[in-house]
Amino acid sequence: MTKSIIELNNVKKSYAENHVLKGINGEVHEGEVICIIDPSGSGKSTLLRCINQLEKPTDGEVFFNDEDLAKMSEKELSKLGEEIGMVFQSFNLFPNMTVIENLKLAPMRVKHLDDAEAEKIGMKYLKRVGLADKANAYPASLSGGQKQRVAIARALAMNPKVMFFDEPTSALDPEMVGEVLSVMKELADENMTMLVVTHEMGFAKKVADQVWFMADGYIQEKNTPQAIFDNPQEDRTKEFIGKII
Numbered sequence: 374m375t376k377s378i379i380e381l382n383n384v385k386k387s388y389a390e391n392h393v394l395k396g397i398n399g400e401v402h403e404g405e406v407i408c409i410i411d412p413s414g415s416g417k418s419t420l421l422r423c424i425n426q427l428e429k430p431t432d433g434e435v436f437f438n439d440e441d442l443a444k445m446s447e448k449e450l451s452k453l454g455e456e457i458g459m460v461f462q463s464f465n466l467f468p469n470m471t472v473i474e475n476l477k478l479a480p481m482r483v484k485h486l487d488d489a490e491a492e493k494i495g496m497k498y499l500k501r502v503g504l505a506d507k508a509n510a511y512p513a514s515l516s517g518g519q520k521q522r523v524a525i526a527r528a529l530a531m532n533p534k535v536m537f538f539d540e541p542t543s544a545l546d547p548e549m550v551g552e553v554l555s556v557m558k559e560l561a562d563e564n565m566t567m568l569v570v571t572h573e574m575g576f577a578k579k580v581a582d583q584v585w586f587m588a589d590g591y592i593q594e595k596n597t598p599q600a601i602f603d604n605p606q607e608d609r610t611k612e613f614i615g616k617i618i
């Protein structure tokens with residue numbers, strides 16, 4: 374087994390009386406692709422936010438590279454933020470900047486690269502997602518699939534240790550889903566560590582090393598995609614898998 378990158382130890386999160394995460398345990402190792410699936414609204418985004426420090430868990434521990442997040446200094450936490458690349462459903466590109474400007478922003482502001490270095494890195498990742506020819510385009514002129522590929526390139530330009538994808542294809546027209554999933558599959562093939570919240574069961578089956586089935590505030594079952602989809606053990610998982618296939 375490779376090195377543990379993320380470890381979740383009985384992580385809980387409540388908003389007032391709404392107990393969203395009731396005790397999440399799990400481990401993500403270097404190079405692993407974890408797909409999180411659920412029936413709906415089980416707290417997947419909340420879980421990602423508890424790991425990347427956009428939320429503070431109500432209870433439990435989150436370790437990143439064996440370091441307890443609760444014990445990290447401000448400086449270490451901001452470094453941690455740089456090590457997690459985020460891709461959201463809604464792209465979140467800056468509309469008033471060109472594609473390449475979107476990619477250069479964080480490397481220049483956060484990592485203090487100069488313009489030429491940031492340009493070089495930006496172009497490298499734009500090529501990687503097949504959009505080098507869109508460098509000077511504005512986001513509004515791109516299709517949804519292209520915007521999401523730019524968002525992936527922008528996250529990669531920070532050279533993250535882990536990539537989080539929060540329903541990256543949910544906002545896309547069906548014909549654009551494939552191009553985004555294939556970029557993600559290439560990343561997985563290159564051994565990127567990935568935590569992917571998705572309803573694309575085909576992707577989860579093909580690409581995930583582990584599938585976590587979340588419901589009612591817990592990870593009800595985690596196993597290989599074959600086991601989860603073909604031979605689920607828990608009643609809650611059986612019910613869900615029975616409905617989707």
Ligand code: ADP
Nearest residue numbers: 388389391393411413414415416417418419420
């Ligand atoms: P998912 O990503 O699985 O759809 P979320 O993590 O977005 O689910 O939300 C799970 C639950 O947590 C929902 O009931 C939602 O209303 C609640 N929730 C999420 N974020 C907040 C917040 N910032 N304040 C209050 N409630 C929240």
Ligand code: MG
Nearest residue numbers: 417418419539
């Ligand atoms: Mg969500």
